[in-house]
Amino acid sequence: IIAALAGAAILSFIILPGSKSDSSNFKSKKGTVHSSFQQNSGFNKSFDFRQYKRLKMFIHAEQTFPEENLQYGDMSVFVRIGSDLTENYYEYEIPLTFTDWDMDTDPRGISDPVLVWPEANDLDIDLEELVQIKQNRNVLMREPGNNVSLNTPYVEFMGQHKVTVLGSPSISDVKSIIIGVRNPKQVVLNGDDDGLPKSAEIWINELRLTDFNKKGGWAATARVSATLADFGRVTFSGTHTSAGFGSLDQQLTEVSLDRITEWGVSTDLELGKFLPEESGVKVPMHFDYSETHVVPEYNPLDPDIKLEDDLESFDTQAEKDSLKKITREYIQRKSINFINVRKDRVGNKKPRIYDIENFNFSYAYSEIYMRNIDVEFDLEKKYNGGIGYNFSGSPKNIKPFDGLNFLKKSDYFRLIRDFNFYYLPKSIGFRTDMNRQLHTKRLRNKSRGLVEMETFVMKTWDWQRNYNVKFDLTQSLTLDFQAGANAYIDEPQGLPDKGTQEWEQNRDTIIDEILNFGSIDRYNQNISLNYQVPINKLPIFDWVTINARYQGTYAWSASPKSIRNRVGNQIENSNSKQLNGDLMFDKLYDKVPYFKKLNEKGKSKGRRGMSQRRVRRPAQQQEPEEEK
Numbered sequence: 360i361i362a363a364l365a366g367a368a369i370l371s372f373i374i375l376p377g378s379k380s381d382s383s384n385f386k387s388k389k390g391t392v393h394s395s396f397q398q399n400s401g402f403n404k405s406f407d408f409r410q411y412k413r414l415k416m417f418i419h420a421e422q423t424f425p426e427e428n429l430q431y432g433d434m435s436v437f438v439r440i441g442s443d444l445t446e447n448y449y450e451y452e453i454p455l456t457f458t459d460w461d462m463d464t465d466p467r468g469i470s471d472p473v474l475v476w477p478e479a480n481d482l483d484i485d486l487e488e489l490v491q492i493k494q495n496r497n498v499l500m501r502e503p504g505n506n507v508s509l510n511t512p513y514v515e516f517m518g519q520h521k522v523t524v525l526g527s528p529s530i531s532d533v534k535s536i537i538i539g540v541r542n543p544k545q546v547v548l549n550g551d552d553d554g555l556p557k558s559a560e561i562w563i564n565e566l567r568l569t570d571f572n573k574k575g576g577w578a579a580t581a582r583v584s585a586t587l588a589d590f591g592r593v594t595f596s597g598t599h600t601s602a603g604f605g606s607l608d609q610q611l612t613e614v615s616l617d618r619i620t621e622w623g624v625s626t627d628l629e630l631g632k633f634l635p636e637e638s639g640v641k642v643p644m645h646f647d648y649s650e651t652h653v654v655p656e657y658n659p660l661d662p663d664i665k666l667e668d669d670l671e672s673f674d675t676q677a678e679k680d681s682l683k684k685i686t687r688e689y690i691q692r693k694s695i696n697f698i699n700v701r702k703d704r705v706g707n708k709k710p711r712i713y714d715i716e717n718f719n720f721s722y723a724y725s726e727i728y729m730r731n732i733d734v735e736f737d738l739e740k741k742y743n744g745g746i747g748y749n750f751s752g753s754p755k756n757i758k759p760f761d762g763l764n765f766l767k768k769s770d771y772f773r774l775i776r777d778f779n780f781y782y783l784p785k786s787i788g789f790r791t792d793m794n795r796q797l798h799t800k801r802l803r804n805k806s807r808g809l810v811e812m813e814t815f816v817m818k819t820w821d822w823q824r825n826y827n828v829k830f831d832l833t834q835s836l837t838l839d840f841q842a843g844a845n846a847y848i849d850e851p852q853g854l855p856d857k858g859t860q861e862w863e864q865n866r867d868t869i870i871d872e873i874l875n876f877g878s879i880d881r882y883n884q885n886i887s888l889n890y891q892v893p894i895n896k897l898p899i900f901d902w903v904t905i906n907a908r909y910q911g912t913y914a915w916s917a918s919p920k921s922i923r924n925r926v927g928n929q930i931e932n933s934n935s936k937q938l939n940g941d942l943m944f945d946k947l948y949d950k951v952p953y954f955k956k957l958n959e960k961g962k963s964k965g966r967r968g969m970s971q972r973r974v975r976r977p978a979q980q981q982e983p984e985e986e987k
Contacts, residue, residue: 409572412570413569415482416564416566429457430457435540435541435543436480436539437450446526450521450525456480490663492513513525538566576603581596591628593625596623596624597622618656622650624649626647627644640702645696650690651690652689653731654666692726694723696723696724712750712783732805737799739797740796741794742797749789759778785829788825790823791824796820797816797817797818798816818854820847822877836891839888841885843882844876846876846877847877848869848878849878851864880917885910886910888910892905908935911935912931
């Protein structure tokens with residue numbers, strides 16, 4: 360029971376299925392408000408009403424005291440829905456018809472639902488008409504000199520029913536619903552309204568959404584691929600999904616309301632086919648281009664107004680095109696690359712260190728452009744280029760003393776006779792790659808004010824260099840060297856227009872950075888030496904084998920520029936030395952005739968015993984067969 364000191368009593372609640380009817384007693388003065396409030400603490404999300412057509416509710420009203428004799432329209436019920444209850448909402452208000460206080464005098468009594476819940480009190484809101492009233496207000500706001508604004512209530516009547524719009528409500532984002540009872544203010548002094556407080560008992564029941572959207576959607580995909588002999592292939596592909604298309608497990612409010620169209624073409628071609636096969640030139644090229652168009656069914660700036668209806672409300676084609684460009688999402692992707700462009704070796708030509716076949720080249724460019732309701736433009740460009748060099752040969756081994764006959768007369772000269780060296784490395788490798796990324800982005804100004812939006816620019820330019828050399832200095836001494844350097848090009852800030860003085864200064868700075876091999880960020884190297892000590896070439900030590908290994912590492916990393924002068928850079932190095940030896944005492948014992956004879960006898964006995972076991976083994980395997 361509510362003792363009302365106000366002209367409207369308000370019930371605020373959450374939409375829940377299977378709710379029971381509520382009833383309250385109201386005594387309200389003219390033009391004032393009294394309210395009760397009910398809240399569900401578990402309600403933390405919004406509801407989308409766009410997939411439904413109507414919002415309905417039953418209402419019963421009867422006067423509290425028989426002597427008041429309430430008439431049609433003395434009190435009204437309103438429903439307010441929106442993202443909030445004070446700044447952005449729709450309000451729908453209907454005048455009440457009161458059921459007789461003592462229905463026992465009626466032959467039908469209280470069992471007739473038409474008397475208890477009269478059709479005149481049925482709340483039946485057409486949601487599309489509700490949105491249309493907001494759109495009417497928006498159109499009036501575009502007219503110069505009009506006093507209509509977002510901050511003042513805009514009112515239209517649908518017969519005896521009153522609709523009020525304030526702010527920017529949307530039935531796509533309903534977070535709150537209020538149901539209230541109002542004792543309308545006296546507008547005309549000599550009218551039918553007596554201006555007195557009213558007391559009544561109001562019942563509300565079955566607030567519900569009805570007539571859900573039964574319109575489905577469709578989707579299609581296509582792909583065509585053609586092979587152009589050994590020249591390459593071309594592929595065309597496309598997909599389309601209409602608004603309302605979704606999977607079977609999706610709920611009604613989860614179905615996409617966007618029309619999405621994607622198409623693209625990609626090619627892989629061998630441009631080296633235009634040259635004679637004897638040239639050995641290989642130029643593989645890949646190119647692809649694709650577009651994605653997302654057309655929303657509803658205007659993202661007014662999510663409950665259909666985009667086509669909003670476009671029709673504009674007078675000029677320029678205004679329509681501007682709204683289309685803002686509300687439609689567009690993504691464009693394109694890329695082209697030449698990977699491992701090279702000249703293959705043709706024939707039996709001996710590899711040379713200066714051959715063009717040792718080189719390979721790569722270049723790639725990609726671009727992604729995107730715009731949507733939140734982003735005016737988002738452009739990302741990537742440039743990648745690289746040069747590689749690899750030489751692997753079989754250098755000739757030089758033995759300068761091998762032809763001297765007198766050195767062959769004694770094994771003690773073997774150390775000098777086997778002296779050798781290689782004048783060319785076994786392999787040489789080099790690779791340099793540059794990766795540059797340029798990203799510009801500007802957010803869209805969606806406010807009604809003239810706000811200048813800043814363009815964000817992000818630039819990175821990395822430069823990697825890798826080296827490796829394998830050099831067999833001699834047959835017993837090998838060298839393996841590897842090094843890598845990571846650098847970056849320190850570009851000036853900003854993105855000046857081409858041709859300006861600032862642009863020329865930036866260009867000169869970049870050229871100087873490249874000529875100086877960039878700003879080194881990290882450098883590391885690894886060197887490894889393996890040496891087989893030729894002590895076994897001396898007859899007296901031919902039973903000894905010694906291997907020596909040395910490995911050293913070095914790493915340098917730069918500190919951030921902001922603290923480099925204070926903390927400096929970081930250096931790490933390490934090295935390891937290994938010496939392994941094998942002593943073969945069999946060869947040492949063979950140098951003494953007595954031990955050599957014993958060793959030969961032991962070896963011969965071992966060979967005879969092994970041969971006897973090999974002969975006996977088949978006989979042992981046949982014995983079980985003879986017993987059978």
